[in-house]
Every structure is written in C-alpha cells, then in structure tokens.
Amino acid sequence: MxxxxxxxxxxxxxxxxxxxxxxxxxxxxxxxxxxxxASPCTTTTTSSYSVQLCLNQPDADSVVSGNVSVSALATILSGSARVARFVYTIDGVYTLTDFMRPSNFVLPTAHWVDGAHNLSVSAVLSSGSHTSSTSETVTFANGITVVPPNTNSPTITSGTTPAPGANFVVAAVGDGASGEPAANSVVNTIRSWSPNLFLYLGDVYEDGSYSEFTNWYEDSFGVLRPITDPVIG
Missing domain, CATH: 1.20.5 (Single alpha-helices involved in coiled-coils or other helix-helix interfaces)
Known part of the structure; x- marks a missing residue:
C-alpha cells in the first residue's frame, strides 16, 4: 500500500x-x-515637439503578395505639432503620399519584382518639418522577376448618347484625386449630374505614382472610367 x-x-x-x-x-x-x-517605431524630438511614428502594417519581415494593406500612425507626445501627411518610399524610391490621419492604403506589390524590399515612411508636419523615417523589410512574392511594362493604350470614348431632346453634359475636374473625403464628395456631385462625358484634367496627388493612381484615383474617380477621356496634365 x-x-x-x-x-x-x-x-x-x-x-x-x-x-x-x-x-x-x-x-x-x-x-x-x-x-x-512589434511595429517599428521612431521618435523625433526637438525643442518644440516630440512625435512618435509607427509603421503598423504589414508586419516586419513578413512575406506578402497581391494588394497589401499598409498603415502608419503618428502620435504627438509633446508640443503642438500637427501631422499634415505621410510620405512612403520603397527601396528609397518615392511611392505615395497620404493626407489622412491615421494613414491607410493598399500597396500593389505585383508592381515590383519579387524579393526583400525596404518599406519606409516619414511624417511631414504642418510647419513643413519632417520626422525621422521608420522602416521595415517586407518580402514580395508574386512570381514577378521583371517589372511588367505598361502596354496599355488610351481608350478614347465619345461618351454616352443623351436622351432625345436632352443636352450633352460634359463634366471636367482637376486636382481632385488625393484620397481625402472631399474627393469622394466631388465624385458624388459629378455623378448626380449624370454626365455623358468626363474629362479629368490632371494631377493625382502627390506625384501621380502608380500606387497613388491605384488608391486615390481608382477608388474615387475610377467609377467614371466608362465615360472618361484621358487628357494630358
């Protein structure tokens, strides 16, 4: 026992x-x-302010493909600084400017060749000064070994045919695609006119990059594509 x-x-x-x-x-x-x-963060401190900038998405050292969510957040730790915009680069090359806070956009990773890339962001303050950048390494895996050339050609449209006796309505706007709420308000106003033809007169903010067209133009003015004629601007 x-x-x-x-x-x-x-x-x-x-x-x-x-x-x-x-x-x-x-x-x-x-x-x-x-x-x-853990999100990579940097803190920029001057005699006037202290700002912490964090790159929240995607995860550092992750392997991604397709359209990937990117987000960053700037926190004012002290002082009266205000964040005006976020500026992103990939491998040191300008990629996109986001005027919204916090920052969120979609990165079309298939636009780059496969492999490890450095994704970096800095914040521009209302005073015009820049914070230190924060960055991380992300690996793109889309089966892309050479950047595909742009073989698209402009599609010219004469617009839609108005109803008998109705006027042919042409809408035109420029400086509109920035990712800000006002851009969607402009698009909604144009759509309320039921235009037969739309002319976008140029400028997709900030520099008209591929990522900016993907996010700021396609997500707003892109709904007018069937009646849009391209213009130089």
Whole structure:
C-alpha cells in the first residue's frame, strides 16, 4: 500500500511538471511571436515637439503578395505639432503620399519584382518639418522577376448618347484625386449630374505614382472610367 501510494505521488509530480513545462513553452512562444509582430517605431524630438511614428502594417519581415494593406500612425507626445501627411518610399524610391490621419492604403506589390524590399515612411508636419523615417523589410512574392511594362493604350470614348431632346453634359475636374473625403464628395456631385462625358484634367496627388493612381484615383474617380477621356496634365 505504501509503495503504491508513493508511486502515485511520483506520477502526479511528473504530470504537474509536464503541465508546467508546457505552459512555460507556450508563454515563451507567445512572447516570441509578440516580439516579431512589434511595429517599428521612431521618435523625433526637438525643442518644440516630440512625435512618435509607427509603421503598423504589414508586419516586419513578413512575406506578402497581391494588394497589401499598409498603415502608419503618428502620435504627438509633446508640443503642438500637427501631422499634415505621410510620405512612403520603397527601396528609397518615392511611392505615395497620404493626407489622412491615421494613414491607410493598399500597396500593389505585383508592381515590383519579387524579393526583400525596404518599406519606409516619414511624417511631414504642418510647419513643413519632417520626422525621422521608420522602416521595415517586407518580402514580395508574386512570381514577378521583371517589372511588367505598361502596354496599355488610351481608350478614347465619345461618351454616352443623351436622351432625345436632352443636352450633352460634359463634366471636367482637376486636382481632385488625393484620397481625402472631399474627393469622394466631388465624385458624388459629378455623378448626380449624370454626365455623358468626363474629362479629368490632371494631377493625382502627390506625384501621380502608380500606387497613388491605384488608391486615390481608382477608388474615387475610377467609377467614371466608362465615360472618361484621358487628357494630358
């Protein structure tokens, strides 16, 4: 009886040790994942302000494909600074400017060749000064080994035919695609006119990059594409 009692005690002790070891392993694993997923941040401090800039998405060192969500957040730690816009680069090359706070957009990763790329963001303050940039490495995996050339050609349209006796309505606007709410308001106003033809007179902010056209133009003025004629501007 005594031997049997001690045998059960040793078995229980081994069981508890196994449970504790499993819990410790799980905690270490969770801690490691949390460290890997931590957002890269930088803090810029001057005599007038202190601003922390974090690149929240995508995760650092992640492998991504297709259209990927990118987000960044600037926090004013002290002073009266105000963030005016976020400026993004990939491998040191200008990619996109976002005027919204916090910043969110979609990065069309298939526009770049596969491999590791440096995604970086800085914030421009209302005073015109820039924060230090924060960056991370992200690997694109789309099966792209050479940047595909743009073989698209302009599609010229004469617009839609107005109803008998109705006027042919032409709408034209420029300096509209910026990703700000006002751009969507302009689009809604134009659509309310039921135009037969639309002319976009140029400027997709900030520099008309591929990513800016994808986000700021397609998501707003893109709905007018069937009746849009391209113009130089």
């Amino acid at each position: 005594i031997a049997n009692h001690f045998g059960r005690a040793r078995l229980l002790n081994r069981t508890w040790l196994a449970v504790i070891a499993s819990l410790l392993a799980a905690l270490v694993s969770m801690s490691g994942r949390g460290a890997m997923a």
